[in-house]
Amino acid sequence: xxxxxxxxxxxxxxxxxxxxxxxxxxxxxxxxxxxxxxxxxxxxxxxxxxxxxxxxxxxxxxxxxxxxxxxxxxxxxxxxxxxxxxxxxxxxxxxxxxxxxxxxxxxxxxxxxxxxxxxxxxxxxxxxxxxxxxxxxxxxxxxxxxxxxxxxxxxxxxxxxxxxxxxxxxxxxxxxxxxxxxxxxxxxxxxxxxxxxxxxxxxxxxxxxxxxxxxxxxxxxxxxxxxxxxxxxxxxxxxx
Amino acid sequence: xxxxxxxxxxxxxxxxxxxxxxxxxxxxxxxxxxxxxxxxxxxxxxxxxxxxxxxxxxxxxxxxxxxxxxxxxxxxxxxxxxxxxxxxxxxxxxxxxxxxxxxxxxxxxxxxxxxxxxxxxxxxxxxxxxxxxxxxxxxxxxxxxxxxxxxxxxxxxxxxxxxxxxxxxxxxxxxxxxxxxxxxxxxxxxxxxxxxxxxxxxxxxxxxxxxxxxxxxxxxxxxxxxxxxxxxxxxxxxxxxxxxxxxxxxxxxxxxxxxxxxxxxxxxxxxxxxxxxxxxxxxxxxxxxxxxxxxxxxxxxxxxxxxxxxxxxxxxxxxxxxxxxxxxxxxxxxxxxxxxxxxxxxxxxxxxxxxxxxxxxxxxxxxxxxxxxxxxxxxxxxxxxxxxxxxxxxxxxxxxxxxxxxxxxxxxxxxxxxxxxxxxxxxxxxxxxxxxxxxxxxxxxxxxxxxxxx
Numbered sequence: 001x002x003x004x005x006x007x008x009x010x011x012x013x014x015x016x017x018x019x020x021x022x023x024x025x026x027x028x029x030x031x032x033x034x035x036x037x038x039x040x041x042x043x044x045x046x047x048x049x050x051x052x053x054x055x056x057x058x059x060x061x062x063x064x065x066x067x068x069x070x071x072x073x074x075x076x077x078x079x080x081x082x083x084x085x086x087x088x089x090x091x092x093x094x095x096x097x098x099x100x101x102x103x104x105x106x107x108x109x110x111x112x113x114x115x116x117x118x119x120x121x122x123x124x125x126x127x128x129x130x131x132x133x134x135x136x137x138x139x140x141x142x143x144x145x146x147x148x149x150x151x152x153x154x155x156x157x158x159x160x161x162x163x164x165x166x167x168x169x170x171x172x173x174x175x176x177x178x179x180x181x182x183x184x185x186x187x188x189x190x191x192x193x194x195x196x197x198x199x200x201x202x203x204x205x206x207x208x209x210x211x212x213x214x215x216x217x218x219x220x221x222x223x224x225x226x227x228x229x230x231x232x233x234x235x236x237x238x239x240x
Numbered sequence: 241x242x243x244x245x246x247x248x249x250x251x252x253x254x255x256x257x258x259x260x261x262x263x264x265x266x267x268x269x270x271x272x273x274x275x276x277x278x279x280x281x282x283x284x285x286x287x288x289x290x291x292x293x294x295x296x297x298x299x300x301x302x303x304x305x306x307x308x309x310x311x312x313x314x315x316x317x318x319x320x321x322x323x324x325x326x327x328x329x330x331x332x333x334x335x336x337x338x339x340x341x342x343x344x345x346x347x348x349x350x351x352x353x354x355x356x357x358x359x360x361x362x363x364x365x366x367x368x369x370x371x372x373x374x375x376x377x378x379x380x381x382x383x384x385x386x387x388x389x390x391x392x393x394x395x396x397x398x399x400x401x402x403x404x405x406x407x408x409x410x411x412x413x414x415x416x417x418x419x420x421x422x423x424x425x426x427x428x429x430x431x432x433x434x435x436x437x438x439x440x441x442x443x444x445x446x447x448x449x450x451x452x453x454x455x456x457x458x459x460x461x462x463x464x465x466x467x468x469x470x471x472x473x474x475x476x477x478x479x480x481x482x483x484x485x486x487x488x489x490x491x492x493x494x495x496x497x498x499x500x501x502x503x504x505x506x507x508x509x510x511x512x513x514x515x516x517x518x519x520x521x522x523x524x525x526x527x528x529x530x531x532x533x534x535x536x537x538x539x540x541x542x543x544x545x546x547x548x549x550x551x552x553x554x555x556x557x558x559x560x561x562x563x564x565x566x567x568x569x570x571x572x573x574x575x576x577x578x579x580x581x582x583x584x585x586x587x588x589x590x591x592x593x594x595x596x597x598x599x600x601x602x603x604x605x606x607x608x609x610x611x612x613x614x615x616x617x618x619x620x621x622x623x624x625x626x627x628x629x630x631x632x633x634x635x636x637x638x639x640x641x642x643x644x645x646x647x648x649x650x651x652x653x654x655x656x657x658x659x660x661x662x663x664x665x666x667x668x669x670x671x672x673x674x675x676x677x678x679x680x681x682x683x684x685x686x687x688x689x690x691x692x693x694x
Contacts, residue, residue, distance in 0.1 A: 111329045125341075133327050136371060140323060148565045150529045151558050155566050157619065158554045159578075168568040175564055175601050183324035186290075189299045190317035190395075191385065192341035202336040202349050 010113040011120055012211040013047055016218030017104040023226045024096045028089050029236030031229050033096035039221060040100040046214070047107040055106050059099055066094040089236070110135055116205040125199055126188070133184045141177060148172045241270040243311055244393050244423050245292050250306035251448070252287055252296060261287050263448045265306070269393065273423045276434050276455055279444035281634040282604040285427040286320075286397050288444060292425060293317055293395045312393045312423075314342075316386025320398040322378035325385075326370040331362070334370050335385045342389070356384045360414050374516030376407030383414060393423040400430055401631060404515045404660035408433045429634060431455050477541030478502040479623040479654025480526065480556075485535030487521050495521050496678040499535070503654035503671075505622065508645055510665040511658045513675030519658040520561070522675075523625050526656075527558040540622050556623040557616055561631060563608035566615070567600045575600055575611055576618075583618035590614050590644075605632035613644045617651065624648060626657040630664050642668045 020043065024036045044050050070087040077083030114131045117123040148169050156165070188194075229235045247267045253260040261284035269275060269292070279285050290296040293315060297304045316338070319325055328334045332353055339349045357363040360380050365373060370381055379399055386394055394415075400408035408430055415424065415437045428434040435455060443453035480503040488494035495518035503509045511519050524530045526537055526544070537544040539555040547555065559566060569575045573596040576583040587593050590610040595603060600611060609629065616624055629645075630638050638661070645668050649655050659665050665672060672683040 109329075129327050129337075132329070136326055136329075139371065144562075144565070146529050147524075147560050147562075150527055151560045151565045152568055153549075154527065154553050154556060154558045155568060155578075155615070155619075156553065157557075157621070158550055165568060172565050172567055176562065180324055183319065183321060184327065186295060186299055187317070187319055187325040188327060189295055190293060190315075190319075191338035193337075195341050198343045200340050200343055200346055200349065202333055202340060202346055202353070204346070 007210070008047055008214055009120070009205060009207050009211045010108045010116040011207070012215050013104060013108050014113070015215050016043060016222075017100060019219050019222040021097065021100050023222060023229075024093060024100065026237060027235060028093065028238050029229075029234060030089055030092055031232075031234035032226070032236075033089075033092040035225050035229060036222075037092075037096045037099055039225060040096070040103050043218065044103045044107055047103075050103070050106045055102065058106075059095075059102060062098050062102070063095050066091045066098065069094055112205065115201070115203065119201055119205040120207055126193055129188060129193060130185075133181075133188070137177065137180060137184075140180065141173060144176050145169070145173055148176075241272055243268055243270055243309075244273075245269040245311065246307070246309040247292070248307040250291065250304070250308050252284070252291055252305070253303045254287070255301040255303075257302075259448075260305075261448055262291070262444070262450075263305075265450045267292075267442065267450060269423055269425060271392070271421050271423055273425075274438045274440075275423075275425045276431070276438035276441040276453075277425060277427045277444060278429070278431065278441055278453055278455060279634075280446060281606050281632060281637055283444040283446055284448055285444050288450070289395050289397050289425060289427050312391075314389050314391045315393045315395060316389050316391035317395045318379070318382045318386050318397065318399045320401045322375050322382055322402060323371065325382045326378070329369055330366070331357075331368050331370055331373075331381050331384075332366045334381055335388050338385060338389045352388050352390075356388045359387075359417065360384050374407075374514075375402045376404070376410065376515045379403060379407070379411060380414065383411065387418075391422065393425065394418070396424065396426040396428070398427055398429065400428065400433060402515075404513070405433075405662055407515050409436075412436050476505055477538070479505045479507075479540055480656060481536075481538040481541075482522075482526065483536045483538075485522065485525060485533075485537070487518065487525060487530070487533055494678060496675065496680070499675075499680045501656075501673045501680060501682070503623065503656045505654050506649050506652050507670045508649045508655040508657065508668050509671040509673060510669035511656065511673045511675065512660060512662070512665055515660065517675045518678065519660075519675055520627055523558070523627055523656070523658055527556070527625055528552065529558075555621065556625060557619050557621045559612050559616060559624065559626045559629065561627040563605070563612050564601060566612050570599060572596050572598055572600055572603070572611060576614060579615045579618040583614050586614050586617060606634070606637040609633065609637070609641065610644075613641070613648075617644070617648060620651065620653075622653055624653055624655045626655065628659055628661075629657055630659060630661045638664055 020036050020040055024033050027033065070091040073087030073090055074083045077086060111132060114128045118125055118128040152169055247265050250265040251260045251263040265288065277285050277288060287296060290300050291304065291308060294310050296302060326334065328337055335353045335356060336349045339352060357366055360383065362377065362380055362384065365377060370378055373381065400411050403411060412433050418424065424437060426434050426438060441453040441455035442450050444450055482499060482501045485499040486494055486497045499522060511522060513519055521530065525533065532545055544552060567575060569578060572592055576587055587596060590613065592607065592611060592614065595607060600608065603611065629641060633641065642664065645655055666685065669685050672685055674681045674683060
């Protein structure tokens with residue numbers, strides 16, 4: 001799911017994504033989520049590096065939750081509420097929020113984001129690199145989980161395995177994760193991760209004028225779209 | 241030659257431990273020294289290394305006694321498990337990591353990184369994620385990361401434990417080009433490989449002391465598997481029969497193609513080959529850890545894919561590389577009890593009688609493996625699969641394992657083990673299947689093998 005590459009600073013991409021998410025979060029109408037869904041796709045195009053088949057595949061799977069919300073509103077509407085209408089609004093809102101959030105995840109490499117947080121916002125390198133190491137651990141844990149499940153299933157053989165017995169899979173996985181964490185921490189310490197004084201970065205995460213312009217454009221696009229929807233009387237916010 | 245480390249009456253006790261793991265250690269390491277530290281599993285070799293590297297007690301909780309002077313300006317450390325040292329997403333950044341922490345200018349980092357990549361012949365890996373590399377490649381990256389700092393002293397904690405013999409030899413060859421002034425302290429079970437680099441050796445005794453050791457004298461042969469038990473009838477179907485097994489991961493070339501192998505009841509077969517050749521993947525396919533693919537697997541003459549889960553689970557036992565992955569109880573007694581009274585009775589023979597009420601996760605590496613073997617012997621399955629059973633074991637524990645696997649085979653079971661420990665394989669296996677370039681070669685071993693030093 002790692003992004004191929006994109007020229008924008010990950011923090012700029014985060015800022016614009018938040019600008020696009022905020023109006024959708026504050027709206028329960030049809031126009032706002034639709035408009036920002038389109039803006040989100042344009043933003044993805046600008047950011048580049050997104051594998052669209054994977055993106056739409058994941059979006060369609062996660063959107064099943066939105067379908068569920070729609071059905072729930074149709075089948076069991078609140079009193080005095082037009083169920084299908086509310087269901088459609090909720091569906092659009094949740095699809096839009098999922099699409100915008102996923103767009104950021106697909107467009108920005110998590111390593112680049114953490115690196116930008118360290119370089120631009122002063123996140124402690126110890127914390128930043130611990131996040132790197134944590135991200136690296138995910139595939140190792142996935143592999144270990146498969147091995148533990150099978151080794152323990154074979155260990156039980158034909159004996160009945162109660163639910164409580166299955167918790168030992170989690171114990172073994174957790175024990176492995178803790179040990180891995182200890183070793184990584186030792187490796188980081190041995191390589192001077194806690195050394196006081198200034199630190200340099202081989203791969204910098206510079207904030208360019210292009211990033212500033214991109215942020216300004218993103219903010220303006222979000223603000224103008226919201227203003228347009230408001231002026232047309234299409235903005236709705238209804239908690240009822 | 242100036243001193244780099246001075247230990248005087250040094251001792252170390254881990255937090256929560258009753259007795260110190262190290263005591264009264266006197267040792268001086270000078271510029272250019274090449275020292276091997278050896279000793280039985282759990283004797284405190286790694287702890288001694290951590291004390292010398294200044295990691296204990298700051299990062300390894302415990303109490304340090306005596307005088308410890310670190311007189312070096314810079315050091316490099318390579319640990320046992322290559323995976324556990326990976327922090328960054330590319331090899332280039334991995335090597336640069338310690339230089340970045342030292343605040344070295346990015347241009348100089350780039351130059352030094354390129355130099356060390358070139359020196360170790362791994363320049364082509366610069367942009368790869370370290371976790372996509374083989375164990376041998378990954379450990380060379382760890383060495384490169386340590387060398388990039390141009391250290392006064394290099395600490396190597398069993399750096400070849402996860403490597404096959406060729407990769408281990410290549411790892412130590414890379415150390416031969418070190419500047420003469422660089423001191424090296426190695427903790428290693430593979431004495432012959434380390435002897436190429438080290439000039440003198442010290443042994444950590446089981447009591448926690450340190451004594452000079454003569455590592456150039458080969459140990460006497462011991463631990464051979466002598467008994468063969470009753471030979472199986474030729475008409476009896478093999479415990480395991482694999483035909484035309486192929487496997488590949490999406491987006492990568494096939495790991496292996498059309499692999500054939502069989503294990504007869506009462507026999508031990510070993511699957512060997514260089515790191516990353518697919519040995520563990522073969523086991524994973526047989527044990528159904530990986531989804532089914534091309535090829536057939538028969539267990540005692542029955543198609544493994546057609547077996548119901550219950551029948552499949554009764555047909556074999558899989559002992560993974562990490563012994564903890566098999567643990568299903570809070571105590572050793574609970575672990576053994578699950579496999580019946582026979583397992584509990586065998587606790588004495590395997591030196592676990594005093595640990596029955598201990599949590600299995602708190603056992604030493606050798607004890608954990610012995611516990612799994614106790615369980616395996618009591619389970620009486622027709623087939624046993626073992627993945628790298630000698631990791632973390634010293635010579636005495638390996639010798640004991642040879643005997644135990646012999647007992648397992650003598651009980652009539654078939655055993656298939658994956659190992660890159662050639663000395664161990666020579667001592668225990670009746671048949672060796674060697675994997676190379678995705679293919680497999682069969683070799684019968686006359687049963688006169690004795691355990692060679694790793």
